[in-house]
Amino acid sequence: MRKLSMVALSLVLLLTACAPNFQKQEEVVQKTDEDTKEKAIIPKYKISDEYYRTIMPFQPGEARGMVVNNLNTRYDITEFETGLMRIAQNAFSTDKYVFKEGQYLDSRTVGLWLNRKFNENQLKERKMKADDNIGLNPLDPGNGDVHKRNEKNPIYLAHILEHNYLVQSSGEKGTYQLGGIAIGLALNSVHYYQEEQYGAVFEKNITRSVLEAEGKKIAQEVVSRLRGIKELQDVPITIGLFEQESRSSVVPGNFFAYAQVSQGSSNIGSWKDVKEEYILFPSDKAEKEHRDDLTFFQNFKQDVEEYFPNFNGVIGKGFYIDGQLQEMNINIPIQFYGKAEAIGFTQYVTGLVMEHFPSYISVQVSVSSVMGQEALIVKKPDQDEPFVHIYQ
Structure with missing residues (x-):
């Protein structure tokens, strides 16, 4: 092995050679809707073909920060985002597309989608409107033994993550527009619940087969709702299912399936397996x-x-x-x-x-x-x- 001083010198030279040249950047126009255009910058330097370039100035996602509260561990938080980027590359090449955080699902919408479905009494207790009763998790009727209720109706969906991918407009050099979106659905391998607000926490393990079946049902509903958003009516959608680990895990969960929905379609066709795992x-x-x-x-x-x-x-x-x-x-x-x-x-x-x-x-x-x-x-x-x- 070389002397440590030589390693340090090599490190300096490596960092100097690979340091991004911030003078090399591409000034572009970003289409945000039919009538609006904004100036933006796309860095020409890319640290690896594994990563997307990000359009600047950076615009935080509309549901930014919710993932921290909705996923069990920091390992899952990191893997959920980076894993979704890997899946997106099956449809959106890192050479052609640039990354932008999700701009169409705001925190209120995501929060409502993550709810359980509610009956009339539960809506009155929460002072919610019927139009807001759009939860994607199963109804808890609220009657009978709490353990039987949670065993039968666990919360499957923990979080929804949106990524946007922009592509250069055909015939308009230097103009970028939305070319597709990727949606990650984080699913619970363990459902945690309590008998009372500050009581003991109980666990319900959810098998992969059940989680996969429920996740695919939820995914179809999510795609249908996305097509109801004007800007997303005619863009390709990639959607992936992520199984998060328990709260005590020291390794992250992983994506286990994904599907690609073609331009303008509302139906998910075939699913593809993602054979990734952390041990x-x-x-x-x-x-x-x-x-x-x-x-x-x-x-x-x-x-x-x-x-x-x-x-x-x-x-x-x-x-x-x-x-x-x-x-x-x-x-x-x-x-x-x-x-x-x-x-x-x-x-x-x-x-x-x-x-x-x-x-x-x-x-x-x-x-x-x-x-x-x-x-x-x-x-x-x-x-x-x-x-x-x-x-x-």
């Missing part, structure tokens, strides 16, 4: 389903623990597509007593990364202490030398 290492599931991957992770973990004999906090998160490991993210929280110790440990771990993990997977190791992030090690597939950064 915790070590775990019983990793041992049962990915024994070989667990073996090289455990060997890495054991060697880390040789450096700190009383330490056993190495945790990994594996990302799988079609059952094949694509990426391993590892967190190592350590108590250091000096910078030299942190540097020495980082060099040691870097060697272990190159020794234990197959060349075809991406590996990222974050080393942290009570003082914050200490080091980052990144090895891309078939990379001879990893990227290493020591935080100052």
Whole structure:
């Protein structure tokens, strides 16, 4: 391994070479409706073909912030958004389309759609109008045993996320207009409920088969409602089903199905499976389903623990597509007593990364202490030398 100073120098050169040139940007006109046009900027620099360029100035989504309260963990929040972008790429190329946060579903609309359906008495209690009784979750009649009611009628839909994708207008160079939208439906694998407002919390597990059936019904209704919005009557729609994990999970959920609705259509045709999954290492599931991957992770973990004999906090998160490991993210929280110790440990771990993990997977190791992030090690597939950064 090269000396740390050489790694630091390489890092400076890498960042200099890859730093975005903010002078290189494209001034365009954005069509917001039939009669309105606004000046906008699209950065020419794109950090990767995996990401969309974003139209500027950035315009927050109409339902911005709701996802934080509606999803169970920060892992699900991140994966829900990035996973929806991956699904969108099946219909909207990153070379042709630019990204904009959803502008058509505001927080009030999303909130009403996330409600349960209500009967007449429940509407009166909530002082709601009949026109606002548009919840997509099943009715809770409010009579009888609370456990039986929630077992029979769990809340399936947790959140709705909208992304807009703009494309250059044909015959109007420099003018961009809405070219399609992507909708993510976050579904609950666990329904949480209480007997009373401040009472104990109970859980109802929802099987994937039930969740898929209910999710597809909800998706069809969502598409029909979107077509009722003037600006969305004639644009392609991609809609995906996301299963979020429980509140105690340390790995995110994943999208498991998506469908593409053609221009002007209100009917969802066939659904396509999304074979993505996150697995915790070590775990019983990793041992049962990915024994070989667990073996090289455990060997890495054991060697880390040789450096700190009383330490056993190495945790990994594996990302799988079609059952094949694509990426391993590892967190190592350590108590250091000096910078030299942190540097020495980082060099040691870097060697272990190159020794234990197959060349075809991406590996990222974050080393942290009570003082914050200490080091980052990144090895891309078939990379001879990893990227290493020591935080100052």
